[in-house]
Amino acid sequence: MRVAVLGVGVTKFGEHWESSFSQLFVEAGSKAIVDAGVDGKDLEAIFVGNMSGGRFIDQEHVSALIADHAGLTPIPSSRLEGACASGGLALRQGVMAILSGFHDVVVVGGVEKMTDILSEDTTETLATAANQEWEAFLGMTFPGLYALMARKHMHDFGTTREQLAMVSVKNHANAMNNPNAQYHSAITVGDVLKSPMVADPLRLLDCSPITDGAACMILASEERAREFTDAPIYITGSGQASSALSLHDRKAIPVVDATSNAAREAYRRAGKGPKDIGVAEVHDAFTIGEIVAIEGLGFVEMGEGGRATEEGITQMGGRIPVNTSGGLKAKGHPVGATGIAQAVEVTLQLRGAAGKRQVDADVGLTHNVGGSGGTAVVHILEKG
Amino acid sequence: MSVPRFWRNQQSRYNLVGVKCTNCGRTYFPPRSLCPSCRRLGKLEKFKLRGRGEVVTYTVIHTATDGFGDQVPYVMAIIRMEEGPQLTAQIADCDPSEVRIGMKVEAIFRKIQEDGTAGLIHYGYKFKLLEGGNAL
Numbered sequence: 001m002r003v004a005v006l007g008v009g010v011t012k013f014g015e016h017w018e019s020s021f022s023q024l025f026v027e028a029g030s031k032a033i034v035d036a037g038v039d040g041k042d043l044e045a046i047f048v049g050n051m052s053g054g055r056f057i058d059q060e061h062v063s064a065l066i067a068d069h070a071g072l073t074p075i076p077s078s079r080l081e082g083a084c085a086s087g088g089l090a091l092r093q094g095v096m097a098i099l100s101g102f103h104d105v106v107v108v109g110g111v112e113k114m115t116d117i118l119s120e121d122t123t124e125t126l127a128t129a130a131n132q133e134w135e136a137f138l139g140m141t142f143p144g145l146y147a148l149m150a151r152k153h154m155h156d157f158g159t160t161r162e163q164l165a166m167v168s169v170k171n172h173a174n175a176m177n178n179p180n181a182q183y184h185s186a187i188t189v190g191d192v193l194k195s196p197m198v199a200d201p202l203r204l205l206d207c208s209p210i211t212d213g214a215a216c217m218i219l220a221s222e223e224r225a226r227e228f229t230d231a232p233i234y235i236t237g238s239g240q241a242s243s244a245l246s247l248h249d250r251k252a253i254p255v256v257d258a259t260s261n262a263a264r265e266a267y268r269r270a271g272k273g274p275k276d277i278g279v280a281e282v283h284d285a286f287t288i289g290e291i292v293a294i295e296g297l298g299f300v301e302m303g304e305g306g307r308a309t310e311e312g313i314t315q316m317g318g319r320i321p322v323n324t325s326g327g328l329k330a331k332g333h334p335v336g337a338t339g340i341a342q343a344v345e346v347t348l349q350l351r352g353a354a355g356k357r358q359v360d361a362d363v364g365l366t367h368n369v370g371g372s373g374g375t376a377v378v379h380i381l382e383k384g
Numbered sequence: 385m386s387v388p389r390f391w392r393n394q395q396s397r398y399n400l401v402g403v404k405c406t407n408c409g410r411t412y413f414p415p416r417s418l419c420p421s422c423r424r425l426g427k428l429e430k431f432k433l434r435g436r437g438e439v440v441t442y443t444v445i446h447t448a449t450d451g452f453g454d455q456v457p458y459v460m461a462i463i464r465m466e467e468g469p470q471l472t473a474q475i476a477d478c479d480p481s482e483v484r485i486g487m488k489v490e491a492i493f494r495k496i497q498e499d500g501t502a503g504l505i506h507y508g509y510k511f512k513l514l515e516g517g518n519a520l
C-alpha cells in the first residue's frame with residue numbers, strides 16, 4: 001500500500017490561552033495546505049482526531065466546527081475518538097479513504113484544547129480513558145494504571161527506577177532541538193527521581209504534560225500526488241488493534257497486546273520488519289509506556305526495554321532513535337493531536353527537514369496508544 | 385456516578401457476583417452479557433467469587449481524583465481471584481510499604497467514596513492482606 005503525504009503542519013505545543021480550539025486546528029491545517037501546495041478546492045474530506053471536546057471545551061460536534069472555521073464546508077468532516085489514540089485513528093481513516101478509491105486528497109488532523117479547564121478536571125477527563133465503572137470508580141487514576149505496568153515490569157524483568165527516568169531524560173534532550181515542543185529544558189535522572197510522587201513508582205517527571213495543540217497532514221493517492229510533488233513521503237503500512245478496556249482484563253501485564261497486534265498488521269502491509277525501522281515516534285505518555293512500546297514493536301526483546309534504554313539504543317545516534325521530537329513527555333501531549341503530530345515528525349525526518357534533530361533514516365514508524373492499551377495504532381512511512 | 389448506574393452493579397459491588405460460562409467453565413468479574421471465548425455458544429450464569437486472591441501488581445496513589453483525596457496515599461492493585469478473573473481494587477488496612485507482588489489478599493466491605501455533587505456514599509469491595517500470606 002502507498003498513500004502520499006503531501007503536506008504537514010503543527011502548532012507550537014503548550015498552553016495557548018490566547019487561542020481557541022478552532023484557531024489551533026486552522027493554524028495547523030493552513031500550514032499543511034501551504035506545505036502541500038494544494039488549494040482548498042482540491043480537498044475532499046476531513047478526518048479529525050479529538051478525545052474530548054465535550055469535557056475539555058464543552059463542545060461536541062467538533063467535526064462541523066472545524067470544517068466551518070477552516071472554510072472547507074461543504075466537504076464531509078468526521079471525528080474519530082479512541083482516547084489518546086484519536087489522532088492515529090484519524091490518520092488511518094484518511095489512509096483507508098484514499099486506498100479505497102473513495103477520495104483522492106484528504107485532510108487528516110488532530111486537536112485538543114486541554115488548558116481551558118482546571119487541571120483537576122483535565123486529570124478527571126483523561127481518567128475517562130480507563131474503565132469508569134471498574135477502575136476509576138474504585139480509586140484508580142490514569143497514571144496509576146501505568147504505574148501498575150511499571151511495577152510489574154520492574155518485578156518481572158529487573159527494570160530499574162533509573163532506567164524509567166532515562167526515557168524522560170532522553171526525550172527532554174531531544175525536545176531541546178524541536179522549536180514546537182512544549183518544554184525546552186534538559187533534565188537529569190536525579191531531577192526525575194526527586195520530582196513529586198504521583199503513583200508509585202511513577203513521579204511527575206515520568207508523566208506527559210497537559211497541552212494545547214493541533215497537527216494536520218494532507219494525504220493523497222499516489223497518482224494524484226504526482227501533480228503536486230516529485231518526491232512525496234509515503235505511508236506504506238497501517239495497523240490498528242483493540243484489547244480489553246480494563247488493564248486487569250489483560251492476562252499478561254505488562255504486555256500491551258494491542259501494540260504488538262497493530263504492529264504485526266502494519267509491518268505485513270508495508271512488507272517490513274522491526275529491523276528496517278530507522279526512526280520511531282512511540283507513545284510515551286508515561287516513561288514505562290516507551291519501554292513497553294519498544295518491546296511490543298519488536299525493536300528489542302520482551303523485558304529488555306529498560307536495559308536497551310540505558311544502553312542508548314533509542315537515543316539520537318543510537319541503533320533506532322525513538323521520539324526525536326521530544327515525544328509526548330517533552331514535545332507535549334494534546335491527546336487528540338498526538339497521533340498526527342507523531343506522523344508529522346517522521347515525515348520531517350524522512351524528508352531530511354528535521355533540523356538539528358535530523359537522523360539518517362529511510363523508513364519510520366509511529367505508535368499511538370489509547371488508554372492503558374485498549375487501542376493501538378501503528379503506521380509505517382517511507383521515502384519515495 | 386449516577387444512582388441507576390451504581391444500582392445496576394450493586395450485587396457485584398457488594399457481594400462479588402460475577403458470571404460463569406457453563407459451556408467453557410470460564411468465570412468473569414464483573415459480569416458480562418456474552419462469553420468472549422464462546423460468544424453465541426456460551427451460557428452465562430451468576431457466580432459468586434469467594435473473595436480470595438493474590439496481588440498481580442500494585443501502585444501507591446499519591447495524586448488522587450475527586451472523591452479520593454482524603455485517602456492518599458492509598459494502595460491500588462490488580463488482584464487475581466482464586467477462580468481466575470482479575471480485578472482492580474484498593475488494598476486497605478495496611479501500611480502501603482508492606483504490599484508486595486504475590487501476596488494473598490481477601491475481600492472486605494468498605495466505603496469506597498463520597499460523591500461530592502450527589503452527596504451519595506458508595507460502598508463496595510476493598511481487600512486486606514492475609515496473615516501468613518506473604519509473597520515468596
Ligand SMILES: [Zn+2]
Pocket residue numbers: 405406407408409410419420421422423426427
Ligand atoms: Zn464460554
